[in-house]
Amino acid sequence: MADAQANPGMLMLLRESRGMTQAEVSTAMTKASGPEPTVVSQGYVSRAESGRLMVTDDRLEWYAAALGYPSGLLCLDPQVGGVGVGLVHHRKKAALAVSALRRVHAQLALTRVQVQEIAAAAEKPLEEHRFFRVKLSALTTAKDAARQVRKAWALPAGPIPDMISVVETAGAVVAVRDLGGDLLDAVSQWDGVGVPLLLVNELAPGDRCRFSVAHELGHLVMHAEPGAGSQQEKQADAFAAELLMPAADIRGAFAGRVDLLKLMELKRIWRVSMSALLRRALDLGALTEWQHRTVIIEMSALGYRMAEPVEIPREQPRAVPALVRTLLDERGLTLESAAACAHLLPEDFQHLYVEGPRTTPLSPH
Structure with a gap:
């Protein structure tokens, strides 16, 4: 790579993506420099990331x-x-360390680059989408926004079979x-123009995954600008609840006694916790x-607040795996080329885009 020079901003982003x-x-x-290592100091890395020195030739390879x-x-x-455009939203259970959040933000940015390049190589560029903004006001609530999305996307009444498929x-x-x-649980990003991107935690159970995707959709639709974090989180929760459990459709299901048996029955139908x-x-x-x-106390006593009965299968993305199939199976690229x-x-490509339950398994050529 003659005359290749590292970009300082990218050096920082990639380091953060690795934590x-x-x-x-x-x-x-230092270890990568060879059997007779050249000592590389922390100060060197600091100056490289701040753009105070150029990283080229052998040092570029060591850095990589x-x-x-x-x-x-x-x-x-x-x-x-x-990379890095658009407000980033999260659905989280507790405060995270800044370093952990920066790692996730870096993963989000790099995933956008990766998928854009995969799509371009498959000659199926990511351009069109049907996302839109809903401006909240005294007359337009988060629930109204969820109803607008259901109507605009022609979602039928009742439970949503596959939330990931919807987005x-x-x-x-x-x-x-x-x-x-x-x-x-999840993180999302959209600049209001390009294609929205969502990352979902591989550890989230199926029911929580569905709610998290709906929650993030609420952020993308309603929150174009930063605001009061707690207020926006409540709005996103209200959006997700109305999207996944529309009042007009689910109200009758709560008739009579709402006990643990009724909640387990409804969980199978509505696929939420x-x-x-x-x-x-x-x-x-x-x-x-x-x-x-009273029901909360009963659930806690039975351990249901930590692990509920009735397992909901995890939904899986299909769009990106289809692009990868195009590269490997239809266009005949080797794993290395893809x-x-x-x-x-x-x-890393094998782990992120080919192996395991995240995608449909593929066979490298």
Whole structure:
């Protein structure tokens, strides 16, 4: 790669995607420099990321080896091709460390690059989508926004069979990823113009995954600008509840006694958690605060607050696996060539886009 030079912003983004410190990168670069290693300091990495020195030639290769990416990716401008554009939303259970969030944000940005390049190589560019914004006001609530989405996307009354399929059909890209534990359920990004992108935690159970995707859809539709975090989270939850459990469709299901057996029955039908159903029943006035609290106590005593009965199968993305099938099966690319299209090493491409339950298994040529 004659005259190739690393981009400082990309160096930082790639390091964060690996969850590495500058000191760890410098140590890895030293190891990658050969049997008689050249010591690379943390200060070198710091200056490289700030643009105070150029990373070229052998040091570019050491840097790439340390980060585990093809050297060509280090030279790309992270502001080109949609990296890092648009407000990022999260559905999380608790506060995460800043470093953990930065790692997930980096994964989000790189996934956008990877999928765009895979789509381009498959000659099926990601361009069209049916997402739109709904501006909330005193007269337009989060529930109204959910009803507008159902109407615009022609979703039939009743339970949504496959939430991931709904957003993919509307043109979004969905990928299942390791988000560093179970504290972060999903993350999404849309600049209002390009294709929306959602990452879903591979550890989330099926019912929570569905609600998380609906929650993120609410953010993408309603929240074009940063706002009060707690208020936006409540709005996204209200959107998800109305989208997955429309009041007009589910109200009658809460007639009579709302107990654990009824919640388990409804969970099989609506494919959301018992906790979400119980909260929906309360919000729709189907039970009192006291009745709600009584069932919550019973669920806690049985351990259902940690692990509910009735397992809902996880939904899986189909759009990106179809693009990968096009590359490998229809166009006959080798695994190595397909990985190069996505700016990944073959082992990472295999793990992210070919292997395991995330995608339909494929056979490399």
